[in-house]
Amino acid sequence: MDLLTIILLGIVEGVTEFLPVSSTGHLILASALLGYDSEYWAVFNIVIQLGAILAIVVLYWRTFWAVLMGLARFDPVSIRFVRNLLVAFIPAAVIGLALHKYIEALLGSPITVAVALIVGGIAILVIERTVKEGDIKGVADIPLAKVVGIGFIQCLAMVPGVSRSGATILGALALGVERRTAAEFSFFLAIPTMLGATALELLKNKDAIAHGGGVGFGAIAIGFVVAFIVALLVVRWFVGIVTKHGFSPFAYYRIIAGAAALIWLLTK
Incomplete structure (x- = not known):
């Protein structure tokens, strides 16, 4: 049963990490649906995200x-590329450290996830229909002020169910960035963000890991590989869907999934 759970969670992570549907929210709902101990799997759920991140690097x-x-070569474009990623990462790093305990409390609330999925889906539809297509193309060409704005908008994803990728992509769209660049900036920004989150989680749980508590390294390795393979397939598909059809399909999914989860949680 543990092996099935490992594979399932790896698939959930790989599919949802870069879609605007909240990977953390889906993992929380999966824990409620499967009835497993979320604290036991906490480190696993964080570390396997690095598998999805590795897919972006590849x-x-x-x-x-x-x-x-x-x-x-001190090329200005490359310098602006790195600068934009680091500047956008700083708000999440600072606020995440300051509010870490409050964020952890929210991670134990599946109902919060369900409501956030619905609200986020509605927000996507509103932005898709009211915001005009931006003309900023290329991560290095996003102005610094807009990068700072995207960085703060990413912090909304500290509420489980909001979606880190969804917040950053929609924030970028609202600030005049075109769809493909908004999606790719979100992908690249995930690298420092998730590396930081993983380092914090490992540090927090270092004693449990040292004494063999929680999920073992073998299970984490399997989940990591599954998340990596699935994310490789999903990211290319996602970019194609966004380029042709926008983000509305994911908005409808969020609303349906959130409503179904909310009904189930309130009636079980």
């Missing part, structure tokens, strides 16, 4: 290699 390795080579 898919966009040419971009990262070009930036690395550009930094060696």
Whole structure:
């Protein structure tokens, strides 16, 4: 049963990490649905996110290699690329550390997730229908003031169910960034954000890990690989869907999934 849970959670993470549907929210709902101890799986759920992050590094390795080579030449475009990622990451790092205990309390509330899914879905539809297509193309070309705004908007995702990718993508759209660039900026921003979250979780649980508490390293390795493979497939599909159809399909999914989860949680 543990192996099935490991594989299922790896799939859930790989599918939802970069879609605007909240990977953390789905993992919380999965814990309620399957009835397992969420604290026992806490480190697992955080660390396997690195598998999904590795998928971004693999898919966009040419971009990262070009930036690395550009930094060696002090290329202005590469410098702005890295600057934008680091600046957008800072608000989440500072606020996340300051409010860590409050955020942890919310992680134990499936009802919060269900409501956030519904509200977030409605927000996506509103933004899709009221915000005009932006003309800012390229992560390095996003103005610094808008980068700061996106960084603070990302902090909304500290409420489980809001979706980190959803908040950053929609925030970027509202600030005039075109769809593909908004999605890719969200992908790239996930790297420092999730590395920071994972480091914090591992530090917090270092004693339990050292004494063999929680899920073992073998289980984490399996979940990591599953999340990596699934994310590889999902990201390319997602970019294609967004480019052609926008974010509305994900909004409808959020509303339906959130409503179904809310009804189930209130009637079980």
